[in-house]
Amino acid sequence: SQTIHQWPATLVQPVGSPLSLECTVEGTSNPNLYWYRQAAGRGLQLLFYSVGIGQISSEVPQNLSASRPQDRQFILSSKKLLLSDSGFYLCAWSILTNTIYNEQFFGPGTRLTVL
Amino acid sequence: GEDVEQSLFLSVREGDSSVINCTYTDSSSTYLYWYKQEPGAGLQLLTYIFSNMDMKQDQRLTVLLNKKDKHLSLRIADTQTGDSAIYFCAETSFGNEKLTFGTGTRLTIIP
Numbered sequence: 516s517q518t519i520h521q522w523p524a525t526l527v528q529p530v531g532s533p534l535s536l537e538c539t540v541e542g543t544s545n546p547n548l549y550w551y552r553q554a555a556g557r558g559l560q561l562l563f564y565s566v567g568i569g570q571i572s573s574e575v576p577q578n579l580s581a582s583r584p585q586d587r588q589f590i591l592s593s594k595k596l597l598l599s600d601s602g603f604y605l606c607a608w609s610i611l612t613n614t615i616y617n618e619q620f621f622g623p624g625t626r627l628t629v630l
Numbered sequence: 631g632e633d634v635e636q637s638l639f640l641s642v643r644e645g646d647s648s649v650i651n652c653t654y655t656d657s658s659s660t661y662l663y664w665y666k667q668e669p670g671a672g673l674q675l676l677t678y679i680f681s682n683m684d685m686k687q688d689q690r691l692t693v694l695l696n697k698k699d700k701h702l703s704l705r706i707a708d709t710q711t712g713d714s715a716i717y718f719c720a721e722t723s724f725g726n727e728k729l730t731f732g733t734g735t736r737l738t739i740i741p
Contacts, residue, residue, distance in 0.1 A: 559673075559718060559731040
């Protein structure tokens, strides 16, 4: 069966510090991978998605970046965090040809607080 | 771009029915979903409907789709305390690698 891991679960970082959040998927090959941010009262915002190794699509301009160094690994980074980067970060995967088209499976999330 | 809207909050008495509404703008939407997010956790798919369907029922859940008005609803019968969560609707079209999510509706159950 497939599982998705995210770490760390919580993170408190000062403004201006770097960030690295990691997401890994087990039990599937060549998944689509997604990074979302959930801020209070603002729903779920798609930040990046990837359809393959080294292929990253950015959805919103910001000081974050994403990388996919391996098939089942997706990393979200920042060189200098802003207060507005605080939120709940969710990683998800999908296989478009699954029985339910583009059903996305979410990780447990990382709660980031920037002080 | 595509837009999906939901009201932010809904309170319902235990045992009553809950109806969560969603409107979307993309007329090419092919698949519409309801996801559930329990506190501090990721989202899980609750149910889905294809755009060529009007209604889908799954135990206590009923999904209604009005394609003409681009309106989707989720009805939860006999609402229980375990139904407390944030409910997101989402839509996509065939061939699209992305889902567009709504803002989420926080459902609170009143004992």
